[in-house]
Amino acid sequence: METKNLFNLEGKTAIITGGANGIGKGACEILAQHGANVIIADLNINDAKNTAEEINNSFGKNLAIATECNVLKDEDLVNLVNLAKSEFGRVDILVNNAGGGGAGRENPFKISVDDFARVFQLNVFSSWRLSQLCAQEMKKNAYGSIINISSMSSINKSPNISAYASSKAAINHMTANLAFDYGPFGIRVNAIGPGATKTHALSTVLTPEIEEKMLKGTPIKRLGEVSDIAGAILYFASPISEWVSGQILFVNGGGVQTLD
Numbered sequence: 001m002e003t004k005n006l007f008n009l010e011g012k013t014a015i016i017t018g019g020a021n022g023i024g025k026g027a028c029e030i031l032a033q034h035g036a037n038v039i040i041a042d043l044n045i046n047d048a049k050n051t052a053e054e055i056n057n058s059f060g061k062n063l064a065i066a067t068e069c070n071v072l073k074d075e076d077l078v079n080l081v082n083l084a085k086s087e088f089g090r091v092d093i094l095v096n097n098a099g100g101g102g103a104g105r106e107n108p109f110k111i112s113v114d115d116f117a118r119v120f121q122l123n124v125f126s127s128w129r130l131s132q133l134c135a136q137e138m139k140k141n142a143y144g145s146i147i148n149i150s151s152m153s154s155i156n157k158s159p160n161i162s163a164y165a166s167s168k169a170a171i172n173h174m175t176a177n178l179a180f181d182y183g184p185f186g187i188r189v190n191a192i193g194p195g196a197t198k199t200h201a202l203s204t205v206l207t208p209e210i211e212e213k214m215l216k217g218t219p220i221k222r223l224g225e226v227s228d229i230a231g232a233i234l235y236f237a238s239p240i241s242e243w244v245s246g247q248i249l250f251v252n253g254g255g256v257q258t259l260d
């Protein structure tokens with residue numbers, strides 16, 4: 001078996017939301033490294049442009065495009081898929097990565113229904129909608145891989161994080177069910193549940209005390225790096241996982257990290 005082809009993404013087009021920084025940036029880099037064209041869709045257009053430039057410089061070809069996109073706006077999601085079609089003619093891989101909220105700071109007595117709904121809008125509804133738009137394109141080639149970025153919070157139980165944690169749990173179940181909807185069209189749907197991973201988002205809540213406690217619950221004695229999560233994204237994006245769908249892969253050093 002020629003194993004190197006199992007990670008070959010040449011000729012494929014990937015959309016990565018929140019691709020300018022953190023885990024999304026790691027996804028853009030690793031997918032481009034394996035030959036994919038990547039569309040870096042981010043709220044922060046300056047960072048997205050910088051990431052695209054870094055990728056294009058390091059691979060010596062124009063593999064990456066930056067575009068401003070707020071995943072909360074339906075119009076932006078529609079434009080994003082149209083851009084992929086006009087620039088590269090197809091969509092093969094979608095990484096629903098933009099997300100957030102909570103950060104262990106939700107006061108259950110004060111959080112409003114609107115706040116709760118916003119977290120679901122960002123983490124669940126936008127991913128569902130962009131999956132729908134991309135699946136329409138993927139089915140034309142009977143080929144696609146949708147990768148949703150969930151979280152360890154989707155299965156952990158902790159205080160002050162009920163909106164974020166339940167939205168990520170919804171992503172897990174959405175993933176498993178969409179795998180049934182889109183599977184017959186050659187489209188796989190999987191999710192990754194990162195443990196605590198060193199990004200800007202984590203740095204806003206991490207203290208030395210919290211890190212020490214996290215490491216006590218983690219057999220592999222370090223926090224996650226973006227490259228750890230990017231490796232799992234490459235696996236789901238590539239032909240090597242072509243009979244894997246509906247799965248949630250937790251990448252967490254074998255342990256549990258919580259913010260409390």
Ligand SMILES: NC(=O)c1ccc[n+]([C@@H]2O[C@H](COP(=O)([O-])OP(=O)(O)OC[C@H]3O[C@@H](n4cnc5c(N)ncnc54)[C@H](O)[C@@H]3O)[C@@H](O)[C@H]2O)c1
Pocket residue numbers: 017018019020021022023024041042043044047069070071072097098099100101122149150151152193194195196197198199200201202
């Ligand atoms: N870092 C962790 O420890 C961790 C753990 C579990 C899950 N996650 C999940 O991983 C994903 C990425 O997190 P990260 O830590 O890399 O974050 P990050 O803050 O480092 O990067 C997030 C990127 O998303 C962009 N973004 C934010 N809102 C957006 C929107 N509405 N539309 C488009 N782009 C938007 C930001 O501009 C930024 O470039 C999130 O879904 C998060 O819930 C992270």
